Amino acid sequence: MQSIFISGAAQGIGAAIARLFIQHGYKVGLYDINLAQVEQLATELGKNAKAGLLDVTDPAQWQQALQEFSTWAGQLNILVNNAGILYSGPFENTDLSSHHRTIDINIKGVINGCYAALPLLKQANFARVINLSSASAIYGQADLATYSTSKFAVRGFTESLDIEWQKYGIRVLDVMPLFVQTAMVKDMDAQSIKKMGVNLKPEDVAQQIYELAKLKDQPWLPTHTPVGFKAKFLFNLSKLSPQFINRLSNILIAQKPK
Template sequence: MTQSIFISGAAQGIGAAIARLFYQKGYKVGIYDINAVQAQQLAEQLGSNAKAGLLDVANYEDWQNALAEFSTWAGELNILVNNAGILYSGDFEKTDIQAHHRTININVNGVLNGCHAALPYLKQASFARVINLSSASAIYGQADLISYSASKFAVRGITEGLDVEWQKYGIRVLDVMPLFVQTAMVKDMDAGTIQNMGVKLKAEDVAAQIYKSATAKDRVTLPTHHPVGFEAGVMYHLSRFSPQAVNRISNLFLSKKK
């Protein structure tokens, strides 16, 4: 049976790049997004092995309906990619509290909803894996990106916990941790970190890592976290060994606005 992948927030950006790559690799691809029209346009561009649908990731009932529809169409659900997310940047106190709450609702509750609703389908599949979109912002809390960074720390925690808990089902739960990616989400960002480090990754770079993580053999040595790009890799590995004071000082330096 042809394997399948279900991607949230797949109508554009990283999600669309994931959909294109996996389609090229012969997968049945689920392109689900709150922008159903744009999702359908991408599915039509790709071909008959792509299916699009409406999904507000903050709505659990939407997840139930979308996954039931997709699994019936695809035959089984093999890979779930929790990609949907939003970002607000700028001074914490100058960002509306509703924006902070919306970030948590979509970036965190969206992942919780997706994993919870997908488990019955993943348990029935011949092969099953979950890939969550975390971020290099989950390595150390980021100034000017407070709620986004916090949401990605939560995604990291969800990933680590479920990767252990779902071993009993033979399901690995992994994440990818890119730095800033050239998508609409980072346009006009008000954060010192992006000014100092720039935007070097493309959506296709993240998609390539997700494909690698999704298809890697399930060995004991297969890591849970997968930094994307040289800078994210350096930040991740250094943070594991350097003192907290050094991590704080380096982030103070990187967060200074020009």
């Protein structure tokens, strides 16, 4: 039986991933800084679910959580770096400590997870890492400056490790959804969400992650997978259009109505 370890699994996308993989017969690790909530979810999902505490900014907690889970599951096959936070609004209106916290969780949390997981992934008969990037990593988003920066970092980190870890037979991939119906986007202060809308459910992202997790390594398996029509459109537009067109389109998205 294959296993999957999910950070930030207590709610939203992480919880949807856990439910879907349980349905498909995986052993599922649900780890989150909110221990009570993730333990409740694990109880709901049954004997193939294991919950635990994880602050993704703490490398020691990563080491302990992954070792605990892999011992319980027998091996670590799939790591999903899902934990993330978002602050919205004009850059200068968000305090500096919140900008730093975004970097600590969204970037350092992913680096910590991959670093701690590699020895275990190398031992597995099939191993894959799937990171949560975002359509905000296609072009920098106004009023989401640090969040967008963090997701660009995840995108670049994913590309780098996907090449580096080929020697171990490990693919490192990411998904890039636009706005998803989760607590993260509630009351978000950005024109982009008002103009683009929130059309994706957590289950949509979970399904895409499942599709990537079950595919065997193939030369045409992409490193980046945008989720949903709008994200796919923006992703393909960014590859085909001159930079000034991409910038102009994002200015129009960010512009407040007069």
